[in-house]
Amino acid sequence: MNQMKLHSAWFVTPYFSQNILIGPDYIRNWLGDFSEIKNIGKYALRLGQALSSTIPTINIQEFIEIDDITRNGFIFSDGVGLISFKYAKKVSEELGLEYIPSAFQIRFGGYKGIVVAHPISKDDKIYFKEFQCYNNSDYNYEKNLMISF
Incomplete structure (x- = not known):
């Protein structure tokens, strides 16, 4: 908030x-x-x-920025990133939940927005859309995925 x-x-x-x-x-x-x-x-x-209210959860070792889909100057991206199922499970456990949410509202350094759990991802990665990067903060390297409610 x-x-x-x-x-x-x-x-x-x-x-x-x-x-x-x-x-x-x-x-x-x-x-x-x-x-x-x-x-x-x-x-x-x-x-x-x-400066919004968030809860620190897991330490992110690796993330990837995915290009937005653009055509003729228009952005066709939904602006939603992906989180591996392993990371989603770890976040769920860190929050003390008895279930694994299908989506999280997050902040990670200069990235902010929604990530959805990728059910078949086998790696420990989070994928941000280019559109989710709000600033190029040095604070990206804090490595903690923050969850907001």
């Missing part, structure tokens, strides 16, 4: 850590490169997505 729905906000008092000033500018830069976004509403939305 985002901060507007939860009536919440983030505050930070600037401080130094290893001679680096940690404050609002540092945090915004750490979240990703939003310099291409000129619309203030969209900018606020992207920051809010990066």
